[in-house]
Amino acid sequence: MGIRENILLVSCVLLLKAYSKIIPRDELFSSPQYSAVKLSPNGQQIAFLSPDKHGIRNVYVRCVKCNHSRQITFDSKDINDIEWTALPDIILYYQDNDGDENDRIYKLNLTMASPFSKPIPISDRIGVKAFVAGNNNRDSRILVAINNDNPQFHNIYEFDLLTDKLSLLLRNDRFSETFSDNDLNIRFASEEADDGSLVYYRLSENANSKNLSTAYSDWTEYLTVLPQDRPTTEPVAFTADNKRIYWLWGEGSDLGRLVIHDFGYPGTNEILYTAEKAEIEEDESYEYLLIHPTDKTALSLYEFYHKPELHILNETVRNDFEYLTNVRPGDSPVILDYSQDFDIWLISYLCDHSPNEYYLYYRKERKAEFLFSERPQLRGRKLYRMIGFNFLARDNFPLQAYLSLPPTAELRQVSNDSDETEIAFAEMGLLPAAPQSMVLHVHGGPHYRNKFGFSSTIAWLTNRGYAVLQVNYRGSTGFGKNYANAGNGEWGRKMHYDLVDGVNFAIQYGIANASKIAIMGGSYGGYAALVGITFTPEVFACAVDSCGPSNLITFLETIPPYWMGGYRELTTWLGADKNTSQGRAFLRSRSPLFFANRVTKPLIILQGANDPRVKENESSQFVNELVKLKIPVTYVLYPDEGHGFGRPQNSLAEAGFVERFLHRCLHGRYEKFSLGQYNSSAVVLTDADNADEWQSLKTDEPSLQNSSFSSSDI
Incomplete structure (x- = not known):
């Protein structure tokens, strides 16, 4: 072998070592150095969130011309978001109480910012949710929505940034959402009808825009969006003169259109753009x-x-x-x-x-x-590549998905006489040389979608040696209203079958090792993980559930009050209402809690105690049932978190728990972890890792067959 070949070989070895080096969890899950980055309206300053010397997420401002940054808040609790105003020295920021999502809003004058200065509270009552409902970055006032009277509905106030005066504009006991124009005048509002339609009302000619009620005399019907059109229909913005309005329009189109019409007269719609491949x-x-x-x-x-x-x-x-x-x-x-x-x-x-x-x-x-x-x-760092592809579900429903392979995975070389589909997938970089351990990572929502882009979670999993499959199951958004509406009533059925069919696809094409596949997700993804390990336990080697509902009846009974404005749509998604005996029976049939005795594979559950969307009871009742059945489970509770884990020490601990769990189940790479390592709030309430009970449970090998169950199983 010549010198050139030796150099090439050494270079390849060094490169492989660099690619295969474990990326510390600290680099992936600590607070980003820069987040919530915002440019001031005058273009002279940039505001962002960054951890201070104590690791607390505070607000910093950077001068665009001089590149100098300074800390302007010195809070002992994380700040969640920031917003500029028309006044160059005034900024707004949001905080909640340990993840409860009841946001408080504060005003801060940058010229007076110091460790000793106090912000002006715009809305700071505990248990009350507030948000900025209008900010045109032009006037010295903003609109603020606060559910301080009725937790189901937000009153609309005008806040004067110069005088700090808060004035009531609309006392609301009816509308789920209100909309203002470029001059911050309330112009229309929406209300859900009994049939699940969304009805928009505009102000009547006699209404006083500075003293509004929800009485029908103040409003006149503007348009009705039918239930099937709701996924692709929403207002966008008024024109400069406030006489016309842009909408994303679902009626008459699957993917939707961008339209404009004279405000109040949708019959004058002018189509500006029609989507061709995906939603706008x-x-x-x-x-x-x-x-x-x-x-x-x-x-x-x-x-x-x-x-x-x-x-x-x-x-x-x-x-x-x-x-x-x-x-x-x-x-x-x-x-x-x-x-x-x-x-x-x-x-x-x-x-x-x-x-x-x-x-x-x-x-x-x-x-x-x-x-x-x-x-x-x-x-x-050598990170993953995310490849989008299509496949067919068992009922020939077309699905979109992403696959991310470990950076060290060699790609398969296929011959010209191979199957055309295999050749096409190989050219896309979809096929590894050998089947991989795989994590099926399920997105939440479920009316959301996986998107192309960087994710610390995917970077971490692929770095640990796992292929990651992300399926945009029916019910996901982004692919048209037919795609979204196909998920209605299919929780725990066709939506789950889509996930299993994605796994079968990965096994069929040699992407995944059938005996080393985990299912993992948060929120709806956590529900999917529980469904996977109860309804189709033969498919998965283990499951990771973060904040997933286990009982759809109690889930509906405990949703946040401000979700009630969309309750009909939510029950349409689920397929039933808790308020009828027939509906409760249906919801029970889709709830993993009532099939807990089917759990035969390792399971870890992580939950925030202050979760307003999926209450702590959704996890604890499932764990209690498993304990009663003497089925091992690891259950980790975070007393200072909500729906997901926002504090960096808790995110790091979550990753540590899951990484150790997957290492023991799928045998991927592992950076050592101990409970006190990150000073997190995590409390381990049950721990299957320290028990040998799994050895006595069934260890069925996952199969490639369609996994399903009949009504007789319920």
């Missing part, structure tokens, strides 16, 4: 549907199938997006924020190979300037 993307974190901040022209939008696809609506931004695309070829530029004059954009790039990296883009100079990375410690 809307996301609170990104300006996917870009509307000019002052002239209110629709400029661009994205459709998001496997990856985001940009569509230009107005030629004034074409050169901007062409430039930004060339800055990082192959990655998708997305706008996070912009100055009111629209000359400066805060952008990031959607990609799977690095965490969020932030840039400022100066339109006049046509120049993008790198700011910072969300997790700079991950730079240089």
Whole structure:
């Protein structure tokens, strides 16, 4: 072997070692150095959340010109989000109480910020949920929604940023949501009808916009959105003169359209764009549907199938997006924020190979300037690639999914005489040389979806040697109303079959080792994990449930009061109402709690004690049933968390628990973990890891057959 070959061999070995090095959990799950990044309306400052010297998430502000950052809040509890106002020295921030989602809002003057200054509370009552309902970044006032009278409905107030005066505009005992125009005048509101339709009402001619009630005399019907159209129908923005309004429109189209009509007269709809491959993307974190901040022209939008696809609506931004695309070829530029004059954009790039990296883009100079990375410690790490693909469910329903392989996995080389489908999948990079241990990671919602992009969770699992399958089962959003509505009434049935069919696909094509497949998820994904280990225990080697409902009856009985405005839609998703005996029987048949005796594989459950959406009882009643049946389970409770784990020490501990669990079940790589390692609040209430009971339970090998059960099993 020559010198050149030796050098090449050594380089390959060193590269493989670098790729295979365990990434510490600290690098993946500690608080991001930069999050909730926002550009001030004048374009001169950037606000962001970052951990302080005590690890508490506080607000920092960075000068755009001088690049100097300073801490402006010094709180002892994490801050959840921030928002600029029209006044350059005034910022708003949100906090809740240990994950209860009852957000409090505070106003802070940046010029007076110090460890000794006190913010002005806009709404700070414990147990009351508030949010900013209108902020045009132009006026010295905002609209604030507060459910301080009736927890089901939010009153609307006007808050003066100069005088700190809070004035009631609408006392609300009826509407689930209200909508204001560019001048912060309330213009219309929505109410759910008994049949699940969503009815929009506009102000009547006699209504006093500064002293509104929900009386029918103040409102007149504007339009009715039928239940089947609700997944793809929502208002977007008023035009600059407040006379016309943009909507995402589901009627007459599966994927939806962007339309505009004279406000109050939907019969004048003008179609601006019809979606072709996926729904027009809307996301609170990104300006996917870009509307000019002052002239209110629709400029661009994205459709998001496997990856985001940009569509230009107005030629004034074409050169901007062409430039930004060339800055990082192959990655998708997305706008996070912009100055009111629209000359400066805060952008990031959607990609799977690095965490969020932030840039400022100066339109006049046509120049993008790198700011910072969300997790700079991950730079240089070899991360996963996320591959989107399609497959058919057992009933031929077309499904979209993503597969992420471990960075060290060798890809399969197929011959030209192989099956055409196998060749196509191999060319996509979907097929490993050998079957992998795999985690089926189920998204929550369920009216949500997996999307292409970076995820600390997927980076962690693939780094530990697991392939990760993410199926957008029927009921997921983003792929049209037919796709979303196909999940109605299919919790624990066809929605779950889609997941099992995804597993079978992975086994069939040699992606996954049939005996080493875990199911894992949070919220609805946690429910799916419990369904997987009770309804189809032969498919999975183990399950990880985070905050998943186990009993759909008690879940419906304890939803947050402010969800009641969408109760009919929720029961449509579930397929039944708890208020009838027939409905309760149906919900019982889909609830893992009543099939706990089928658990034969390792299970870990993690839960926040203050979860407002899926109450602690959803986990504890399932655990209690398993304990009664003498079935081992590990149950970890976090007293200071809600629906998911926001505190970094708790997120790190969660990852530690799950990593150790998966290591023992699937034998992946493992960074050692102990309970007190991160100073988390976690309390282990039951621990199957210290018992030998699993050895006496059945260890059925997962099969490739369609796993189902009949009504006789219920």
